[in-house]
Amino acid sequence: MKDNKQVRRLIDENYDQIHKLIQEKIEIWFDYVVFSSLWWLGVALSVIPWILWFIFRNKNSTDRILYSGFFVIIISIALDIVGDQFSLWHYRFNVIPIVPTYFPWDITLMPVTVMFILQIKPDTNPFIKAIVFAVFSAYIAEPFFHWLGIYVTLSWKYTYSVPIQFVIYLVAHYLSRRSHFSKFY
Incomplete structure (x- = not known):
């Protein structure tokens, strides 16, 4: 077993290397990404879907739908x-340089899409909606972002996303149907 001083030194050296790489990433972002057309697309995709959802949401179900959206x-x-850290994929043209994920995808496109689907024909079988969402996300949205050069798959296949997206939608659907919350006293 290594002594604590050696472990601390290794961790500190690793942190220093990561810090230097993050600083380099920020410099690249400032020099080449910010205000580029793909950066502006990311900004638009971060804001416009939320505006559309706010306008077209089912106002009687706002809280329950947002509850599911926050889960997503x-x-x-x-x-x-996790995918970024294990080098399964990575993103270029991030809206925010220090965030390892693609902000518009995680904060806007995924949750807003799920929230809209939850509202549309709410009595439709959730398994059908889940498979449509999963297939659309994996085989249309992901390849589109790959084609744009934003999403780079390293050891990931679009097909791997299908069951994950399927489960995410089903859990969001389940959460949107919850009604047993206790009152605050």
């Missing part, structure tokens, strides 16, 4: 970070 945001960010 949390899971999307967590899975995106």
